[in-house]
Amino acid sequence: MSKKLELGQGVKLDKLDLKILKILDWNARMPNSKVAKKVGSSKDVVAYRIKRLEETGIIKSYFPVLDMYKLGFHTSRIYFDLEELSFEKEKEFVSFLDKEIHAGVIFKMDHFYHYGIFVWTKSIYDIEEILNKIKSKLGKYLLRYDYTIISTLKQYPKDYLFGENMHQEFRTLEPRKAVKIDEKDFAILKMLAANAKSTTVDISKKLKIPQSTISSKIKLMQSKQIIQGYRAQINFSKLGYTNYFLEIYLNTNDNIKKIEAWTSTYPNVVWLQKIIGTCDIEIEVEVESREQLELLLKKLREKFPNIRKIIFWLQEYKKFTYLPYDS
Numbered sequence: 001m002s003k004k005l006e007l008g009q010g011v012k013l014d015k016l017d018l019k020i021l022k023i024l025d026w027n028a029r030m031p032n033s034k035v036a037k038k039v040g041s042s043k044d045v046v047a048y049r050i051k052r053l054e055e056t057g058i059i060k061s062y063f064p065v066l067d068m069y070k071l072g073f074h075t076s077r078i079y080f081d082l083e084e085l086s087f088e089k090e091k092e093f094v095s096f097l098d099k100e101i102h103a104g105v106i107f108k109m110d111h112f113y114h115y116g117i118f119v120w121t122k123s124i125y126d127i128e129e130i131l132n133k134i135k136s137k138l139g140k141y142l143l144r145y146d147y148t149i150i151s152t153l154k155q156y157p158k159d160y161l162f163g164e165n166m167h168q169e170f171r172t173l174e175p176r177k178a179v180k181i182d183e184k185d186f187a188i189l190k191m192l193a194a195n196a197k198s199t200t201v202d203i204s205k206k207l208k209i210p211q212s213t214i215s216s217k218i219k220l221m222q223s224k225q226i227i228q229g230y231r232a233q234i235n236f237s238k239l240g241y242t243n244y245f246l247e248i249y250l251n252t253n254d255n256i257k258k259i260e261a262w263t264s265t266y267p268n269v270v271w272l273q274k275i276i277g278t279c280d281i282e283i284e285v286e287v288e289s290r291e292q293l294e295l296l297l298k299k300l301r302e303k304f305p306n307i308r309k310i311i312f313w314l315q316e317y318k319k320f321t322y323l324p325y326d327s
Helices: 015-026 032-039 043-055 087-099 126-141 183-194 200-207 211-223 256-263 290-303
Strands: 059-066 074-082 105-109 115-121 142-155 171-173 227-234 242-250 269-276 281-287 307-320
Touching: 015 032, 015 043, 015 059, 015 227, 032 043, 043 059, 059 183, 074 126, 087 105, 087 115, 087 126, 087 307, 115 126, 126 142, 171 227, 183 200, 183 211, 183 227, 200 211, 211 227, 242 290, 256 269, 256 281, 281 290, 290 307
Parallel strands: none
Antiparallel strands: 059 227, 074 115, 074 142, 105 115, 105 307, 142 171, 142 269, 242 281, 242 307, 269 281
8 A cells, every 4th residue: 555644643654554554453462573574674663663553542452362152251242222421421331331341342333222342251141140230330321222142253354454455364253162271371361351462471470470381371272273363453543444333134144155255355344243133144344434335335235135224333442352251
C-alpha cells in the first residue's frame, strides 16, 4: 500500500508502519529483532515505531487467541436493551461487566439492544447466576435481554489495511474435547491474556516459576493449539474504519459452507460466527464508509440469492480479551 494514512493527531503511517502492523496483527508475540528482519529495518527503528503505534492508541493492547473450548469453557453472548443511561452510569455499567461479571468482550451497539458481552463459563447454567447479578445491578434500567450460545468463531486478519485482496489465513474456534492443564498453565494464560507480550522473565518473576518452565509450558500449550496465536488489538477507528455487524437470514441453509468460503475472499471481513439462536450466520466487517458496506451487501445478495434478510448495525468494542473468567 503506497499511500500514507493520516490520523487526527498528525501521525502518519507509512509502508514500514503498515508492515509492522501486519505482523503484529497476527503474530503479536514475535520478538522485535525478528520483526525487524521481516520488514527490512533495524531492531531500534522497529521498537520506536511500535512504541509510537502504542502511544498514539493505534495499538490498544496485545492478546492471545485461546481455544476456550479446549480449556473446557462454553462461549455465550448476551445482548441488553437498556433505558437511557447517563455518561457516568454507562461508565459504571461497563466497569461492572468487566470487574464483576468478568466479560471477555464488551461492545456497544447502534441497535435496539444497546450493549452486548461475551462470557466464557464452565457450564451454561452459570449464565443464570450472571443474569441475576446483572438484573440486580441494573434494576429498572434493564428492559430486556437476549441470550445466545456461540458454536463457531472464525477470525481473520485485518487484511484490508495491508492492501490484500483476500484472506490467506484464519483461525477457527469450535466445540472440541477439553485438554487438561494445571494451575501453573492457567496462571501463565491469565498473564498472557492481560498482555500477550509479557516476557517469560516477567512471568517467571511474578509467578515465581523458573523461566525455563514458563517457556516449555507456553510451547506445549501452543503445540496443543490451546494458544492459537497472538494478536495486537488495532484501533481501526483511528485509521478511518467502522465496524458493522451483520445478521444473515437464509431461506435455506444448505449453502452456509459456501458463504463461509466467500468470507475468505473479502478482506474487510474480520469475524464469522455460527450461533444457536436467531439468524443463520453472522459476519463482522470493517469498512471505510457506508457506501463500501452497501457494496459488500450487494455482492453478498448477488452471490447468494437465498439470502432472505440482512440486519446490520454499528458496533464499538469497549473491551476485548480472552480468559476473563475468575477461576
